[in-house]
Amino acid sequence: MSNVHVVEHPLIAHKLTLIRDKTTGVKEFREAISELAMLLCYEATRDLPLKEIEIETPVSITKAKVISGKKLAVVPILRAGIGMVDGILSLIPAAKVGHIGLYRDPVTTLPVEYYCKLPDDVASREVIILDPMLATGGSAVAAIKMLKDRGVSIIKMMNIIAAPEGVKAVQEAYPDVEIYCAALDERLNDHAYIVPGLGDAGDRLFGTK
Ligand code: PRP
Ligand code: URA
Numbered sequence: 742m743s744n745v746h747v748v749e750h751p752l753i754a755h756k757l758t759l760i761r762d763k764t765t766g767v768k769e770f771r772e773a774i775s776e777l778a779m780l781l782c783y784e785a786t787r788d789l790p791l792k793e794i795e796i797e798t799p800v801s802i803t804k805a806k807v808i809s810g811k812k813l814a815v816v817p818i819l820r821a822g823i824g825m826v827d828g829i830l831s832l833i834p835a836a837k838v839g840h841i842g843l844y845r846d847p848v849t850t851l852p853v854e855y856y857c858k859l860p861d862d863v864a865s866r867e868v869i870i871l872d873p874m875l876a877t878g879g880s881a882v883a884a885i886k887m888l889k890d891r892g893v894s895i896i897k898m899m900n901i902i903a904a905p906e907g908v909k910a911v912q913e914a915y916p917d918v919e920i921y922c923a924a925l926d927e928r929l930n931d932h933a934y935i936v937p938g939l940g941d942a943g944d945r946l947f948g949t950k
Contacts, residue, residue, distance in 0.1 A: 745922070745925065746921045748784045748921060748923055753780050756923075757902075767946070771824060774824040775827050775828040777825075777923055778826075778829055781901075781921050781922070783832070785869060785899055785921040791808060791809060792809035810867075812865070813866060813868075814839055814863055814866040814867070814869075815829050815870075816869070816884070817870075818841050819841065819843070820946070823946075825899065837860040837863075839857075839858060839863060840858050841870075842855040845876075850877055850879065850933040854883060857887055864893055866893070869898075869899050870888070870896065870897070871899050872899075872900055873902065873942040874900060874901070877904075877910060878907035881900075881911050882914045882915070898919070898921070900921070902926055902935055903922040903925050904927075905927075926938055
């Protein structure tokens with residue numbers, strides 16, 4: 742699985758346990774999702790290009806590095822992706838934010854599109870798609886297609902938990918898209934939920950069930 746980055750770190754492992762635990766309440770779940778997004782952001786932005794500029798410290802003139810290249814946009818998949826936005830923006834406050842609305846039809850598990858609002862200049866930006874769960878991969882593939890159709894060329898996928906089935910679906914459809922996740926779980930169950938997973942990410946994040 743060449744373009745999948747499973748980010749290993751003690752803080753990530755600890756926070757993952759918290760969100761997997763069914764007794765964790767909405768407040769702690771929300772905080773941990775946001776913090777996990779921040780930790781994954783560190784890894785997903787490791788390859789950002791830098792350029793050298795000259796600055797003056799209180800002591801001397803020196804050359805120092807700043808981020809260059811394409812500007813970033815983050816695009817959460819509604820609803821659950823919303824929970825990851827703040828964590829990313831705390832590290833990249835200038836990133837623009839687009840929104841893609843997709844839900845899985847409970848019978849077919851296929852994604853249904855209901856909203857798309859992206860920055861006007863999205864085609865000139867590198868985009869990180871945010872969604873805590875990559876299950877069948879249907880939602881991810883649909884979101885990537887929506888962005889590619891609008892001219893976006895560099896896309897990364899950030900998930901908290903991925904299933905092998907979802908990774909395979911994204912890799913087959915879009916081998917150029919790198920996936921960053923905190924865990925690659927065992928499999929999907931008969932209802933296309935990730936095992937062991939964390940249940941329904943949207944419901945746990947927003948307390949809707
Ligand atoms: C969840 C999750 C993903 C999708 C993953 O959203 O947040 O978007 O399922 O499943 P897939 O890989 O099989 O497409 P859901 O459809 O439950 O919508 P919600 O966030 O509005 O609850
Ligand atoms: N969507 C979720 O929220 N959880 C899963 O396990 C699969 C899809």
